[in-house]
Amino acid sequence: MKPEALPHTRLPVTALLALTTASFIATANESMPAGLLPRIADAFAVTPAWAGQWVTACALGSGLAAIPLTLALQGWPRRRVLQWAVAIFCVGNAVTALSSSFVLTLLARLLVGVATGVAWSLLAGYARRLAAPALQGRATALAMLGIPVALALGVPLSAWLGGLVGWRWVFGLLSAMSLLLMLWVRVKVPDFAGQPAHRRLSFAAVLQRPGVRPVLAVVMLWIMAHYTLYTYIAPFLASVGLAAAVEQALLVFGAGALLGLWLTGC
Numbered sequence: 001m002k003p004e005a006l007p008h009t010r011l012p013v014t015a016l017l018a019l020t021t022a023s024f025i026a027t028a029n030e031s032m033p034a035g036l037l038p039r040i041a042d043a044f045a046v047t048p049a050w051a052g053q054w055v056t057a058c059a060l061g062s063g064l065a066a067i068p069l070t071l072a073l074q075g076w077p078r079r080r081v082l083q084w085a086v087a088i089f090c091v092g093n094a095v096t097a098l099s100s101s102f103v104l105t106l107l108a109r110l111l112v113g114v115a116t117g118v119a120w121s122l123l124a125g126y127a128r129r130l131a132a133p134a135l136q137g138r139a140t141a142l143a144m145l146g147i148p149v150a151l152a153l154g155v156p157l158s159a160w161l162g163g164l165v166g167w168r169w170v171f172g173l174l175s176a177m178s179l180l181l182m183l184w185v186r187v188k189v190p191d192f193a194g195q196p197a198h199r200r201l202s203f204a205a206v207l208q209r210p211g212v213r214p215v216l217a218v219v220m221l222w223i224m225a226h227y228t229l230y231t232y233i234a235p236f237l238a239s240v241g242l243a244a245a246v247e248q249a250l251l252v253f254g255a256g257a258l259l260g261l262w263l264t265g266c
Helices: 013-031 033-044 053-072 078-098 102-130 133-143 146-165 167-188 203-208 212-230 233-239 243-265
Strands: none
Touching: 013 053, 013 078, 013 102, 013 133, 013 146, 013 167, 033 053, 033 102, 033 146, 033 167, 033 233, 033 243, 053 102, 053 212, 078 102, 078 167, 102 133, 146 167, 146 243, 203 212, 212 233, 233 243
16 A cells, blocks of 8 residues: 555544554563563573563663664664564564573563564654545554553453463563464555754754753653563562562552553543
């Protein structure tokens, strides 16, 4: 489908749902180990604190790569960037599912984090370009719906599934979803040109834009607080005799995220 063929009176739902799936997988990349932490620690014979470094590696890759890689790739066609990010999701999660080396798996999570950072910088703008101006807000909301869905349903379900068939199958499922998403994006998501050379901004220029640094600071502090608790929620619950309630706790957490989004959107 060519961009100029997009409808101007309705949302391109099929294309936007591909972006929703991408935001779902990106969120799962970062948060899914939280519900599986005790099982991961047992599998590699490490402490839960060390197993939690999977989340650290993913966050580190995302944080370090998001702005520099986004700037480096801003001239690339948008669909190519998205497909490369999703391809790395596929490979990184496959390595996580199959690897018996803790160090190799940490490197895989770091690589997945790099791709996740690129995806976050791409998805909202991509969604807006898919829709007519009057529908761009709804398009962005639909594309980013994968975040609360992953938190409310995906992470609790992964914790339950990890107990049922093993945590490696959860990451194998993420890898398979990424592979299918690559095909979906190729067939159903229109491509757009990257930024022309005369419109590209340097890293320093981005940081100098009004409001960027305060927003980055607030987001950094919020993410730090969020993942400090969320990453170790399963070991914490186990320490107070609630190891069997991990799935329910994650479900409540996700429901709170949905409620917060609804309240702020009212």
